[in-house]
Amino acid sequence: MKVVAFERSLQGTGASRRLRITGKTPGIVYGAEAQPQLIELDHNALWHALKKEVFHSSILDLEVAGKSQQVLLRDVQYHPFRQLVLHVDFQRVDAKKKLHTRVPLHFMNQESNPAVKLSSAVISHVLNEIEIECLPSVLPEFLEVDLAKIEAGQTMHAKDIVLPNGVSLVAHVEAENPVIASATIPAGAVADEAASGAAAEGEGDKPAA
Numbered sequence: 001m002k003v004v005a006f007e008r009s010l011q012g013t014g015a016s017r018r019l020r021i022t023g024k025t026p027g028i029v030y031g032a033e034a035q036p037q038l039i040e041l042d043h044n045a046l047w048h049a050l051k052k053e054v055f056h057s058s059i060l061d062l063e064v065a066g067k068s069q070q071v072l073l074r075d076v077q078y079h080p081f082r083q084l085v086l087h088v089d090f091q092r093v094d095a096k097k098k099l100h101t102r103v104p105l106h107f108m109n110q111e112s113n114p115a116v117k118l119s120s121a122v123i124s125h126v127l128n129e130i131e132i133e134c135l136p137s138v139l140p141e142f143l144e145v146d147l148a149k150i151e152a153g154q155t156m157h158a159k160d161i162v163l164p165n166g167v168s169l170v171a172h173v174e175a176e177n178p179v180i181a182s183a184t185i186p187a188g189a190v191a192d193e194a195a196s197g198a199a200a201e202g203e204g205d206k207p208a209a
Contacts (some may be wrong), residue, residue: 032092109148
């Protein structure tokens, strides 16, 4: 995904405020053993880009003054109540160094899960993203989580995710192995089932006429 930015020479609260009045958003690019670079971006284009999942989880081609560099979006500061982006941070990518970043989880086959269809189970997504490490060349846009076989009362953990070659969970996620999804039967469904069972037993106890 390509992002066009422009060099920015002025900094400070006043300069940033004036920049925003003109429909621009201040930002910075840092990392890869190079000097930080002040940039500005068109606010409307940035606002629409931020609504796309891929903008947050993939390597971006950032063009500044005609030169392109690969970056990751690292931080976004929003206005507390206005639809306004105050500042963005991008980190340069080194092709030879592993990245530590978060990628979205896409949950698959939830509707066709037998526990959902037959037992009224509800599958909750506990995490919507996970932290991984890999070289930039194999960074996935998202990871799929197959919910086809999770049963009522069961949970899925981070280690249950099938990772692409060259991709691994970061050390603390590997150690903690957090829950990413769980399947439960709502109390109402359990009560209904119990009531149905009791009614059936009651009918069986009635004397024949």
